[in-house]
Amino acid sequence: MRLRRRLGAARRLSFHGKRRNVRDLVRFATFIFAVWGGSCFYMAWRLTGPLDPGSPLRPAAWVFAAATAILVPWAMVRQRRPHPPRLMMPAAYTAMSFAAMLLPPVVLRDLVWGAGVALGAWPDPAVRLAWARDLNAAALFTGVALTVLGYLQARRPPRSLCVAVPFPGLHPNLEGFRIVLIADLHAGATIRKGRIESIARLAQGLKPDLVAVAGDLADGHVRDVLPNLAPLRHLRAPLGVFFVTGNHDYYWDPAGWLRAARTLGMIPLTNESRVLRRGSARLVVGGVPDPTGAEFGVAPRPSASHAFQGTPRRAFRLLLAHQPELADAGARAGADLIVSGHTHGGQLLPWALIARRVHRCVAGLCRVDRSWLFVTTGANYWGAPNRLGVPTEIACLILTREATGRGGR
DSSP: OHHHHHHHHHHHHHHHHHHHHHHHHHHHHHHHHHHHHHHHHHHHHHHTSSOOOOTTOOOOOHHHHHHHHHHHHHHHHHSSSSSOOOOHHHHHHHHHHHHHHHHHHHHHHHHHHHHHHHTTTOSHHHHHHHHHHHHHHHHHHHHHHHHHHHHHHHOOOOEEEEHHHHHTTTOGGGTEEEEEEEEEOSSSSOOOOOHHHHHHHHHHHTTSSEEEEESSOOOSSSHHGGGGGGGGGOOOOOOOOOEEOOOOSEEEEEHHHHHHHHHTEEEEESEEEEEEETTEEEEEEEEOOOOHHHHHHHOOOOOHHHHHSSOOOTSEEEEEEESSGGGHHHTTOSSSSEEEEEGGGSSSHHHHHHHHHHHHOOOOOETTEEEEEEEESSSSSSSSSTTTOOOEEEEEEESSSOOOOOOOO
């Protein structure tokens, strides 16, 4: 009876924990979309100010701002229902990309305008109005140009990046061992089978000894998106293809995507590991789930120490963890190399500069105590089809005993 009461209390605690997480998520989403809508209307206000009162561009700009402010959150909600309209998400994400690229030029325009007014640069009202219109035109042109350039870079095939990772005490049989890292595929509305096929072909061409897929497989339901990921079945590596969940893998059908990973030929790792051999060398591959799973109450908390529990101490330890923030725990658990994604390298300028303030290691090879952490910029993009100044990549990490590693970008 006592055990039954404890189990009931645990279930109620779990249930209330899920409700609290949902409430927090709703509050966060409300805040984000309020900021989003405010930004859209702010840009419309600033860009239409110098226009003639009777100009048809005024209502057109406000209608576009309202449509953009509403389309993105509505499309994200609608996407969670079965079979969302095919063109809805591409339209929403393109609007998101344009707004993200237009906001910095508009803010810069206001800074220049404010400085000019403060310095009395335009005492003549007619000249001041002409300058306002020219600044608005320059901001609008810059936003369009950055959107187009970012889109073209996002749609380019990922680059292949090979990095030597030095381990002076590395077992001779692991010299030259190649780990191909793929993260942040985000298959879905704008990332389809052809794109995934080119990524799989590029990864296979790097001749991996082991493939690590570090989370965020898809944005969508398994039934809608899994056919786009079919080319991943062709990934082959002598020691296997391993997978850990990312935060986006929990936004849809967590259990379904874990099953889907297995059907794609991957070995999911959830606070567990596999002991592999290459000649006389032993390699332990461990993986932890993304913390989002525990927050939603559908997965255990990530625990690198649990993942490596009972494994040989003298073996080389590789840890897959979607978020680089988990690297500290991985280092304490004795991981020699930790591979992550999640950051997208900031995905696009100038927002990438903010990411570098948030994450200790936003991309590249970094030291975490005695461990190495490698963070990839990701194979694709999330949301806005834009990778301005931050290219997509497939990383190949080559283990070596020579002290020739390359640091973060």
